[in-house]
Amino acid sequence: MHQLAAQANYNLKDEIKAYWSARAETFDEQPGHEIFSDAERAAWHALIRRHLGTGDGRKALDLASGTGVVSHLLDDLGFSVTGLDWAEPMLERAKAKAKARGRSIRFLMGDAESTMEPDESYDVITNRHLVWTLVNPAAAFREWHRVLKPGGRLLIVDGDFVNPGVIARLAGRLATLLGRFGISDxxxxxxxxxxxxxxxxxxxxxxxxxxxxxxxxxxxLLRDAGFSQVRVDTNMRAIHRAQRKNFSLLKGLERATQHRYAICAVK
Structure with a gap:
């Protein structure tokens, strides 16, 4: 009976948490997650400045912060950063990385869909590759709206990883085929x-x-949650161009042709 109850209590969100906990060990080894060049770092800085401006000590909440990659980008630009993630192995690596780099970033354990942070406590909220995993994005967006100060900005970086274009599909299939013969990376x-x-x-x-x-x-959904000035930015070329140096030709082509975007919205 206890085993049946435990299984019933292990829901989709628990599976997502366990998945990212398992991914933590190799997360920073993978291009597209960690940053491996000054050119890519500069491209990310440019994207953040384009939508959020410079930090000037403003408070930023980086949701699903993982090992702290985006948190460090925000810190570079002068934001006072809190990273929030619910996978303990990710948080352990994020804290160790910040300590090694001498950064004063605060990392907390928490659920991006229910942050438990006070009302109107942050100037900006960011997340990268979080939205596609949300179980209830409408509730999450309302939560983020609650936590932002009036005039605060939300920056989402995400993509459609289900429906690749023709080029991306062909590149992905060819990469898989070559991999079976040990030809690819x-x-x-x-x-x-x-x-x-x-x-x-x-x-x-x-x-x-x-x-x-x-x-x-x-x-x-962001507009439904109360956000205004919702703007979609699909100009990710500088980031993809810098990342390509660390991908195989086919993987770089696949990534560059996916539907990836940044969305900025204002409370």
Whole structure:
């Protein structure tokens, strides 16, 4: 009976948390997660400045902060940063990285859909590759609206990882085929055919954006949550160009042709 009760209490959000906890060990080894060049760092800085400006000590909440990659970018620009993540292994690495780099970033454990942070306590909120995993994005967006100060800005960086374009589909299939013959670059532990890849597919099939987190759908939910001046920015070329140096040719092509975007919105 106890085992049945435990299984009933282990829901989709628990699976998502466990998945990212498992990914923590190799997260910073993967291009597209950690930053491996000054050019990519500069491209990210430019994107953040374009939508949020410089920090000047303003308070930033980086949701699903992982190992702290975006938190460090915000810190670079002068924001006073709090990173929030619910995967303890991610937080351990984020704290160790900040300590090693001498950064005074605060990292907390918490749920991005229910932050438990005070009303109107942050000037900006950021997240990268979080929205596609949300179980209830409408509730999450209302929560983020609550936590922002009036005039505060939200910056989402995400994409549709379900519906790649023709070029991306062909590149992905060819990369997988070559990988089976040991021709392509080393395949990551979460790559096609791995247990983590199976878990990823299972999770993706059950989240709200199971058919793909298209920018227009995300923007509509933000407006429903009370945000205004919702702007979609698909100009990610500088970031993708810098990342390409650390990808195989096919992986770089696949990434550059995916529907990836930034969305900025104002409270």
């Amino acid at each position: 080393k395949r990551p532990a979460h790559g096609p055919g791995s247990a983590l890849a199976d878990t990823h597919r299972s999770i993706l099939s059950r989240v709200y954006f199971s058919e793909g987190a298209r920018a227009d759908a995300v923007a509509a």
